[in-house]
Amino acid sequence: MPMSYDVLFASSNRNKFNEAKNILSNYGINLGFFKSRLKEIQAESIKQIAALKVNDAYRQCHKPVIVEDAGLFIESLNGFPGPFSSYVFKTIGNSGILRLVRTNRKAQFQSVVAYCDDKFGVVLFDAKVEGKISKNSRGNGWGYDPVFIPTGQTKTFAMISNKNEISHRYKALKKFSNWFAYR
Numbered sequence: 001m002p003m004s005y006d007v008l009f010a011s012s013n014r015n016k017f018n019e020a021k022n023i024l025s026n027y028g029i030n031l032g033f034f035k036s037r038l039k040e041i042q043a044e045s046i047k048q049i050a051a052l053k054v055n056d057a058y059r060q061c062h063k064p065v066i067v068e069d070a071g072l073f074i075e076s077l078n079g080f081p082g083p084f085s086s087y088v089f090k091t092i093g094n095s096g097i098l099r100l101v102r103t104n105r106k107a108q109f110q111s112v113v114a115y116c117d118d119k120f121g122v123v124l125f126d127a128k129v130e131g132k133i134s135k136n137s138r139g140n141g142w143g144y145d146p147v148f149i150p151t152g153q154t155k156t157f158a159m160i161s162n163k164n165e166i167s168h169r170y171k172a173l174k175k176f177s178n179w180f181a182y183r
């Protein structure tokens, strides 16, 4: 029998789903995985990308659904890779990022959670977490986690045990869960 869920999470990325499920379970929301390749337009804002992706997801599943679009924004690179984070990770990866960043290592992770159902349409929740790019890759996390050190820490996201209590994803999903509880 299929497991019941409150909302679907549409994504091709199981790491993102696992984190989101873990975070939302603390707010009593049971997330189901809708593993899917969504249309990812290259736009200049992750808000725009998230809104378009959630429309596509809702068209496919016709159930209350969220998608999340996230990106790493590096100050000295004028916000690169930002909305292109997925492509840049696949092409130059963390070693490429480490070669590009010089003295100003400030960076932020941003997250936009987009929810859609037939009553409310598309609703967006955004958040960010400040930090810096480490001098070398440390820890075994996914994506850019081994090169991102959140402000106030000495370890990368890949090395800390409480990423899900401080991350961009946590902050955006917390906003979503407050709204979802009182909608």
Ligand code: ITT
Binding pocket: 010, 011, 012, 013, 016, 036, 037, 038, 040, 068, 069, 070, 071, 072, 085, 086, 089, 142, 143, 144, 145, 157, 167, 169
């Ligand atoms: P979707 O199918 O959900 O779009 P995706 O992997 O393309 O999956 P995003 O566009 O949201 O996801 O994220 C772009 C990339 O940024 C992602 O592939 C990772 O490389 C990186 N990324 C996003 N959030 C991250 C996090 O919390 N830690 C490390 N890297 C992250």
